[in-house]
Amino acid sequence: xxxxxxxxxxxxxxxxxxxxxxxxxxxxxxxxxxxxxxxxxxxxxxxxxxxxxxxxxxxxxxxxxxxxxxxxxxxxxxxxxxxxxxxxxxxxxxxxxxxxxxxxxxxxxxxxxxxxxxxxxxxxxxx
Numbered sequence: 001x002x003x004x005x006x007x008x009x010x011x012x013x014x015x016x017x018x019x020x021x022x023x024x025x026x027x028x029x030x031x032x033x034x035x036x037x038x039x040x041x042x043x044x045x046x047x048x049x050x051x052x053x054x055x056x057x058x059x060x061x062x063x064x065x066x067x068x069x070x071x072x073x074x075x076x077x078x079x080x081x082x083x084x085x086x087x088x089x090x091x092x093x094x095x096x097x098x099x100x101x102x103x104x105x106x107x108x109x110x111x112x113x114x115x116x117x118x119x120x121x122x123x124x125x126x127x
Contacts, residue, residue: 015029016029016056016057016058017030017056017057018040018055019055019057020053020054021053021054021055021069027052027054028043028088033107033110035103035107036092037072037089037090037091038072039090040087041086041087041088042088043086044086045077046077046086046088047074048075048076049073050073050074051071053069053071055069056068056070058102058106062109065102068099068102068103070092070094071093071094072090072091073090074088074089074090075090075091076088
């Protein structure tokens, strides 16, 4: 499978839950995120090209709101490392400027470099 992603994928420090806006059912958890899409871990497979009407529960703090709703298109679906789950790659569609700003802030507060002390403050690792 060719990687067509244009934005760096960020692995999250938070477990973010995704629910279907239409049914209110839990769809899956966000595994990683970029400004243009996300990878979900789901119990059930989803067909590529399917449009999802999503609601993401956000960590408060650091985010100022509790959730965000948006649409995402399924780009690919593969069996996960755990064979009881599926990895599903999505691309955000029809995102408003406010929704994009929330996603970008979520990425900003999640980047690992902001969470770990500088190397000079870490203990040396000896084996």
